[in-house]
Amino acid sequence: MKPFDYQRADDADSAIATVSGDPEARYIGGGTNLVDHMKLGITEPGKLVDITRLPYDSVEALPGGGVRIGATVRNSDLAASHVIRQRYPVLAQALLAGASGQLRNLATTGGNLLQRTRCSYFQDTSTPCNKREPGTGCSALEGWNRYHAVLGASEHCVATNPSDMAVALAALDATVLVRGQEGQRRIPVTELHRLPGDEPERETVLEHGELITAVELPAPSESSRSTYRKVRDRASYAFALVSVAAVVEVSEGAISHARIALGGLAHKPWRATAAEEALRGAPATEETFRNAAEAELAEARALRDNAFKIPMTRNTLSAVLRELTRQEGA
Amino acid sequence: MTDVSNSGKLGEPLERLDGPAKVTGTARYAFEQPVDDPLYLHPLQADIARGRVVRIDTSPAEALSGVHTVLTHENAESLSSRVDVELAVLQSPEIGYRGQVIGAVVADTQEIAAHAAGLVEVTYERHPHDTVFRSDDEIVYTPDGSNPMIGEDLDRGDVDEALAAAEYAVDATYTTPAEYNNPMEPHATIAVWESAELTLYDSNQGSYTVRDMIAPTLGMDPQRVHVFAPHVGGGFGSKGVPHAHVMLAALAARKLEGRPVKCALSRRQMFSLVGYRPPTRQRVRLGADSAGRLTATEHSALEQTARVKEYAEQSASAARNMYVSANRRITNELAVLDVPVPTWMRAPGEAGGMYALETAMDEMALTCGVDPVEFRVRNEPERAPESGLPFSSRNLVSCLRQGAEMFGWNDRDPEPGVRRENGWLSGTGVAAATFPSFSIPGSKATIGYEPGGYYRVEIGAVDLGTGSRTALSQIAAEALEVPVEAVRLHLGSTEQPRASIAGGSSGTASWGSTIVQAAREFRAEHGAEPAEGAETTAEAAANPAAGEYAMNAYGAQFAEVAVNADSGEIRVPRMLGVFAAGRIVNARTARSQFLGGMTMGLSMALHEHGVLDGRFGHVVNHDLAGYHVAGNADVGSVEVSWLDEHDPHVNPMGIKGIGEIGIVGVAAAIGNAARHATGIRVRELPLTPEKFLI
Numbered sequence A: 001m002k003p004f005d006y007q008r009a010d011d012a013d014s015a016i017a018t019v020s021g022d023p024e025a026r027y028i029g030g031g032t033n034l035v036d037h038m039k040l041g042i043t044e045p046g047k048l049v050d051i052t053r054l055p056y057d058s059v060e061a062l063p064g065g066g067v068r069i070g071a072t073v074r075n076s077d078l079a080a081s082h083v084i085r086q087r088y089p090v091l092a093q094a095l096l097a098g099a100s101g102q103l104r105n106l107a108t109t110g111g112n113l114l115q116r117t118r119c120s121y122f123q124d125t126s127t128p129c130n131k132r133e134p135g136t137g138c139s140a141l142e143g144w145n146r147y148h149a150v151l152g153a154s155e156h157c158v159a160t161n162p163s164d165m166a167v168a169l170a171a172l173d174a175t176v177l178v179r180g181q182e183g184q185r186r187i188p189v190t191e192l193h194r195l196p197g198d199e200p201e202r203e204t205v206l207e208h209g210e211l212i213t214a215v216e217l218p219a220p221s222e223s224s225r226s227t228y229r230k231v232r233d234r235a236s237y238a239f240a241l242v243s244v245a246a247v248v249e250v251s252e253g254a255i256s257h258a259r260i261a262l263g264g265l266a267h268k269p270w271r272a273t274a275a276e277e278a279l280r281g282a283p284a285t286e287e288t289f290r291n292a293a294e295a296e297l298a299e300a301r302a303l304r305d306n307a308f309k310i311p312m313t314r315n316t317l318s319a320v321l322r323e324l325t326r327q328e329g330a
Numbered sequence B: 001m002t003d004v005s006n007s008g009k010l011g012e013p014l015e016r017l018d019g020p021a022k023v024t025g026t027a028r029y030a031f032e033q034p035v036d037d038p039l040y041l042h043p044l045q046a047d048i049a050r051g052r053v054v055r056i057d058t059s060p061a062e063a064l065s066g067v068h069t070v071l072t073h074e075n076a077e078s079l080s081s082r083v084d085v086e087l088a089v090l091q092s093p094e095i096g097y098r099g100q101v102i103g104a105v106v107a108d109t110q111e112i113a114a115h116a117a118g119l120v121e122v123t124y125e126r127h128p129h130d131t132v133f134r135s136d137d138e139i140v141y142t143p144d145g146s147n148p149m150i151g152e153d154l155d156r157g158d159v160d161e162a163l164a165a166a167e168y169a170v171d172a173t174y175t176t177p178a179e180y181n182n183p184m185e186p187h188a189t190i191a192v193w194e195s196a197e198l199t200l201y202d203s204n205q206g207s208y209t210v211r212d213m214i215a216p217t218l219g220m221d222p223q224r225v226h227v228f229a230p231h232v233g234g235g236f237g238s239k240g241v242p243h244a245h246v247m248l249a250a251l252a253a254r255k256l257e258g259r260p261v262k263c264a265l266s267r268r269q270m271f272s273l274v275g276y277r278p279p280t281r282q283r284v285r286l287g288a289d290s291a292g293r294l295t296a297t298e299h300s301a302l303e304q305t306a307r308v309k310e311y312a313e314q315s316a317s318a319a320r321n322m323y324v325s326a327n328r329r330i331t332n333e334l335a336v337l338d339v340p341v342p343t344w345m346r347a348p349g350e351a352g353g354m355y356a357l358e359t360a361m362d363e364m365a366l367t368c369g370v371d372p373v374e375f376r377v378r379n380e381p382e383r384a385p386e387s388g389l390p391f392s393s394r395n396l397v398s399c400l401r402q403g404a405e406m407f408g409w410n411d412r413d414p415e416p417g418v419r420r421e422n423g424w425l426s427g428t429g430v431a432a433a434t435f436p437s438f439s440i441p442g443s444k445a446t447i448g449y450e451p452g453g454y455y456r457v458e459i460g461a462v463d464l465g466t467g468s469r470t471a472l473s474q475i476a477a478e479a480l481e482v483p484v485e486a487v488r489l490h491l492g493s494t495e496q497p498r499a500s501i502a503g504g505s506s507g508t509a510s511w512g513s514t515i516v517q518a519a520r521e522f523r524a525e526h527g528a529e530p531a532e533g534a535e536t537t538a539e540a541a542a543n544p545a546a547g548e549y550a551m552n553a554y555g556a557q558f559a560e561v562a563v564n565a566d567s568g569e570i571r572v573p574r575m576l577g578v579f580a581a582g583r584i585v586n587a588r589t590a591r592s593q594f595l596g597g598m599t600m601g602l603s604m605a606l607h608e609h610g611v612l613d614g615r616f617g618h619v620v621n622h623d624l625a626g627y628h629v630a631g632n633a634d635v636g637s638v639e640v641s642w643l644d645e646h647d648p649h650v651n652p653m654g655i656k657g658i659g660e661i662g663i664v665g666v667a668a669a670i671g672n673a674a675r676h677a678t679g680i681r682v683r684e685l686p687l688t689p690e691k692f693l694i
Ligand SMILES: Cc1cc2nc3c(=O)[nH]c(=O)nc-3n(C[C@H](O)[C@H](O)[C@H](O)COP(=O)(O)OP(=O)(O)OC[C@H]3O[C@@H](n4cnc5c(N)ncnc54)[C@H](O)[C@@H]3O)c2cc1C
Pocket: A026, A027, A028, A029, A030, A031, A032, A033, A034, A035, A036, A051, A071, A072, A097, A098, A099, A100, A103, A106, A107, A108, A109, A110, A111, A112, A113, A114, A115, A162, A163, A164, A165, A210, A211, A212, A213, A237, A238, A239, A240, B625
């Protein structure tokens, strides 16, 4: 590991000024992703600015029924938060489906959103990777790509975003609050991450030095039901092969509203707008669920090892919709 | 021989003597041994799979403050023996596999050493490499024999004719992937060089094995090499012989005489430097008559080996003696590739081989329309089929019957794919297990009577965390006819008398026999009331029954499996293993061994898979986030049971090894259960969700 400087930030402005003014500086939250990368030589920051003492460590109710989640709230605390468990179960479930208890105790909301892909070639400096070293080629394209993308990938990068939390946030229409030297801006979480295109090294729309301060969730509809379903190789402590976050409302046997996001399939949490479209107003039947899934997956393209993700997503999305639309007592 | 097995101390569930030290963190493992002013070593590894180093520029690394030396083939000393290529490090610029050691940085801290390693600039001449496991003629050959001492291929009767004439036939090919031992404690060593003597604090499975291999490589008198392994956090075969890092530390310590050199491998480094279970491709052909009796058995195995050093796994060996069959053909071939050197991994041969054979047995039972338990019972041999020898004891049938009773097997509906609850399909499966009962001669033990009235028992064996320290203390207490508190056992190093390797599940039997012999001689010499300072050293006599009996442990594995009908995810809520493995020395540590073995079998069935990328020649998922081993949530109810087996022939205590048999058969039982759950027969490990997607 390359030697580095370490600073603990006491106020946001000076933290932002420090990182913005130094291309080698990085924020550090829980460090569960960044420190691994430093040990592996994937990133070699000259300076770390620790933001975990900044006053962003609480979950607050907002007027109008929404909540604001501070950027340094730990994943364990967020999952245990009463308001999240009561009103946004999809988020609590997604958090608890991620990583391990020890990691969640350290991981922060901001760090989780910005965690980088688990692509094995990205994580190994001895193999070419366009994301790590632009222009060197994508080793996964014709290599081991079982965990890789079937939606929205490019010939330059086929990596997936590994976050469970972000998938739930995408289905909840969350907004990310960001501060930079120019002031504050609000970014819908679905627009925070980018598709790889020909710049896979750029994963988000953030500029260097911009600090995530919070995530806001709009008020949930009282009659909606939500859930997170993660399909993985182990019963715990494994990244998603495929995951589904869904918030659904049914009235009189028809789906009045559905917000769906998919994980494990793309370079970003994948908001399934085509599926949502197909569900809107349709009867809650097996055929509807399947059609919705097929509509979303129409553009899916499999690589050597991940063709299974397409039927696995179709089946899992159908199963989630079946569960959420099941009449009480039925 | 006196039968020492009746005094009641063997079998008691004595708590581990080193348990408190381990759970309070005061038991020191190799890397934690206190040494003065140590330096830290980080190995440099080749980034190509075949070729040579044409230039290695160490100056940027050496310029870094805190770096003491960078060893490469250009400056390393010339070794006295190059017989073992894994140990003959830095003797040439040639590269035979990706990850091979090409140098080492030694620095004040681990972090500096690792950072400096990244600054070394290496220029290679690349040669074409071949790393993809397959059955092409150009890479396949027949080895002279296979591990551990299995001779030539076997061809009895006329298998082809018997298959043609058989009422029922099965012909299927099974594959198992490369699997990595990954003991909890990574490989680590500290080398200290003082007055031309080398001391190694090393995590290993045999301190004498380490001495015997390191000394000649360094051209040293073995007496001048001292090896200590007081506590070891698992090895599973990967610590059976010393690997390159031990030599690197020794060379560095010699060069930097006076400063101890510490080296702990990272998980990633372990994937290329400490061995692994080679991938296999196994074809099994079975023929049976109308009564469900096997008439033909063919097991043809192909395993991977490394071009730089042969390792011949014996996947087909269990099929030599498992079931009756007048016609039998057993063949073993190797595919030689530019890959890291494979080695033993818990139950080498049986673990992979019995997956294939016991899956084929399930397929044959279904083909014949006979219950899988009953089918195995029908094919039980009276004598060892290959040698014709009687079994010293063989209680497979009792394991199957007792297991069937305990598991509730007897009410089972054989119909596949019909039990469905909340979206999960469930099923049950069974498989047999076997493992040879080895004893390795040549160990010695010393027993002395000490002031304070206790017996000092010394043997240079290693406790891998299995509980050997505790079990051997019990054996000594019984043999000396004293309470276990009166025994102080010393083991783990070459300071004690020579002992055999902790491998092949042979430890307790081999060392236990030695201690029993020493106790007898001690009593014969010094009587029941010895004087303080009385001491006897003895070696176990060879077992007169060896060669007269076939000696193996047996078991029956049962599993219940649930497969998600939507996602294909597979879970194992319940497992039961029933074993017939001779006299159980300590019910507590034995249970842990079986449990651990079965859990490792579950992990092999569902998860473990080292994925090799043929373009680069490396294991892509070379860390514990990518290479999955079973976690707690994957392990449901695991029940362990054993028969009260009395074997008068294996050794004076009637002990068979129990370290490895627990893993054998588990993967087949789970695969067979998954087939019962879903109707889908998967013949390729691991059983990942996509294989059950419909
Ligand atoms: C073995 C393992 C298994 C895992 N399994 C899962 C899993 O199943 N599902 C899952 O979702 N995750 C999983 N994770 C990932 C884990 O969730 C992330 O490591 C964690 O969420 C990152 O949060 P952190 O606070 O530690 O981030 P850090 O490591 O501190 O930071 C990550 C990145 O975000 C930047 N950053 C941090 N905070 C801010 C901020 N406020 N503003 C701007 N930039 C910021 C840092 O500079 C860095 O680039 C796993 C991790 C490991 C090691």
